[in-house]
Amino acid sequence: MKHTPGPWKAHQDPYAKIWLVDMGNEKWRQFYKQQTIFTEGNAKLIAAAPELLEVIQDFLAAKNKDEMHHAMVRMEEAIAKATQGGEK
Numbered sequence: 001m002k003h004t005p006g007p008w009k010a011h012q013d014p015y016a017k018i019w020l021v022d023m024g025n026e027k028w029r030q031f032y033k034q035q036t037i038f039t040e041g042n043a044k045l046i047a048a049a050p051e052l053l054e055v056i057q058d059f060l061a062a063k064n065k066d067e068m069h070h071a072m073v074r075m076e077e078a079i080a081k082a083t084q085g086g087e088k
Contacts, residue, residue: 006050010043019043041083048082 009022019038038046055078059071 006054008047008050010038010040010047012040021046044084045082048078051078052082 010019011022012019019040019042021038021043052075055071055074059068059075062068062071
């Protein structure tokens with residue numbers, strides 16, 4: 001499976017007052033501005049998807065307790081960004 005690599009960012013359009021997801025390239029940016037309007041929560045969750053996938057893959061690949069713990073901390077941070085929009 002391929003997807004546009006992260007980081008993706010959720011932001012509110014200052015003029016239209018809608019939420020958009022910036023996937024880091026102009027083609028997608030224009031598509032989303034023209035086609036898709038998100039609620040704030042959905043935009044933040046979609047923007048967090050690449051990071052969430054990465055930390056879950058890291059957790060599953062962990063070979064010891066230290067690697068598992070590090071991956072779990074990163075999962076908590078990614079979940080916080082997806083649900084609160086903040087950086088930990």
